[in-house]
Amino acid sequence: MDLNGVAVLAEATDRRPQSGWRAGDSWLAGGTWLFSEPQPGIERLFDLGGFDWTPLQLHPDGGGLEIAATCTIADLARHRLPTQYLGAPLLLQCSQALLGSFKIWNVATVGGNICMGLPAGPMISLGSALDGVCLIWSTDGGSREVPVAEFVTGPGQNVLAAGELLRSITLPAAALQARTAFRQISLNNLGRSAALVIGRLDVDGALTITVTAATTRPVQLRFASIPGDRDLTGALHDCGAVYHDDVHGSPQWREAMTALFCREIRDELSNG
Numbered sequence: 001m002d003l004n005g006v007a008v009l010a011e012a013t014d015r016r017p018q019s020g021w022r023a024g025d026s027w028l029a030g031g032t033w034l035f036s037e038p039q040p041g042i043e044r045l046f047d048l049g050g051f052d053w054t055p056l057q058l059h060p061d062g063g064g065l066e067i068a069a070t071c072t073i074a075d076l077a078r079h080r081l082p083t084q085y086l087g088a089p090l091l092l093q094c095s096q097a098l099l100g101s102f103k104i105w106n107v108a109t110v111g112g113n114i115c116m117g118l119p120a121g122p123m124i125s126l127g128s129a130l131d132g133v134c135l136i137w138s139t140d141g142g143s144r145e146v147p148v149a150e151f152v153t154g155p156g157q158n159v160l161a162a163g164e165l166l167r168s169i170t171l172p173a174a175a176l177q178a179r180t181a182f183r184q185i186s187l188n189n190l191g192r193s194a195a196l197v198i199g200r201l202d203v204d205g206a207l208t209i210t211v212t213a214a215t216t217r218p219v220q221l222r223f224a225s226i227p228g229d230r231d232l233t234g235a236l237h238d239c240g241a242v243y244h245d246d247v248h249g250s251p252q253w254r255e256a257m258t259a260l261f262c263r264e265i266r267d268e269l270s271n272g
Contacts (some may be wrong), residue, residue, distance in 0.1 A: 003039050011050030018139045021163030029070050029109040032100070033116060053168070058082075061171040067132075069111025069166045073098055073123075076110055081112065085176040090126055090198065093182045097122035099192050111166045117152045119244045120193040120213045123169075124152055128218040129198035129210040130175040140164040149210070149218040155244065178202045181268045183261035184213070187248055194249035195257040199265035201226075209262055216242045216252035221262070226270040232262060 010017075017025070024043035028034060034042075048070050055071035056079050058064075067076065077095035081088040092151075098122075100108060113123035114134070126132070127148030134146045139161070148169060152158050160166065181199040186192060195214035200206050207226055211219040219241045223231065236259055237271075243251035 003042060003045075004037065005040055008044040008046055010044070010046055012046040013050040015137060015165075017046045017142065018137065018141075018163045018165065021139060023162075025163070027165060029112045030107040032086050032104055032108045033112065041144045048165075049094065058136055064170050065173070065174040065176060067110050067169045069109060069114075069168055070248055071110045073100075073108050073110065073113070074102070077105065080174065081206055085173075087130060087178050087180045087200065090129065090180055090182065093184075094122040094126035097125070097184050097193050098197060099190065099227065103172060110145055110169065112225075114151060115158055115166055116150065117154070117156045117158045119155055119216055120196070120248070122193065122196065122212075124148065124211040125196045125198060125210065127151075127169050127171070128212060128220065129180070129208070130171045132169045132171045132175075134169055135167045136160065137165040137167050143167070149220055152217050154216050157166040157272065169256075174202065175200060181265040181270060183265060185257055185261075192248045193255050195261060197258060197261035198267060199262075199269050201269040207266070209265060211241065211262075214241075214243055214249075214258045216244050226266060229263070233259070233265060237261060 024041060026042045026045055027106060028045045028047045053068035053070050055068050055075045057066045059066060073095050077092050079091055110123045113121045114127060132148040134148055134151050136144050136146060138144060146159055179201045184193050184196045186194055193213035196212045198210045205225050207223045209221040219239050221235045243254045245251045
């Protein structure tokens with residue numbers, strides 16, 4: 001899609017665009033959504049490729065895995081973590097949940113998928129399930145951190161203010177070392193995710209179940225130990241989840257599949 005309203009395309013090599021940010025400005029990462037439809041309000045694009053961020057960095061001494069916002073889905077899917085990180089399969093599983101060809105994989109970015117805030121965004125699922133933390137560059141030259149699970153506030157909505165930039169997402173080592181279980185369903189084989197549920201069993205026996213795609217924003221259920229049916233059902237009932245309603249699935253069906261997946265994940269992780 002030609003964006004014929006864009007008058008300026010510039011590489012962002014430092015944070016100066018933030019200080020002069022104005023209406024009509026936009027960041028450009030992979031551009032797979034940006035160039036997919038008309039963007040009549042955009043006049044200036046700042047290409048994040050100029051920063052040349054390292055896509056993935058595994059920090060020593062438990063620092064976790066830092067994923068640059070410009071890391072592509074393909075780079076993430078190909079990345080291999082040391083064997084002690086039992087949650088490593090989620091990198092590929094969540095990448096495969098992205099509805100897109102290999103061409104999309106090689107251009108679409110992790111940060112872009114999260115910033116879009118779509119319920120079916122699988123990078124939101126990955127970051128939330130592993131207690132990822134977003135590093136946000138503020139327009140005043142500072143920065144702040146927000147958990148991925150709190151970054152998305154609704155369909156197509158996030159916490160970023162005008163001119164702010166998602167710099168990276170860090171997945172803590174403790175979460176990566178946990179055992180995980182993954183469930184996803186679509187209305188057809190190549191459809192957008194209608195429910196995506198991930199369970200994480202930490203080394204201390206705590207269980208975290210993260211619900212995405214079925215809900216308008218990430219929902220997490222946390223238990224100190226493996227819950228029984230009553231506790232699991234009660235947590236689902238009381239979590240305040242708002243189930244998404246679109247052509248990819250009704251709220252009632254999404255809620256039923258979420259409940260089923262939560263039980264399956266509980267049983268899989270409790271069986272070792």
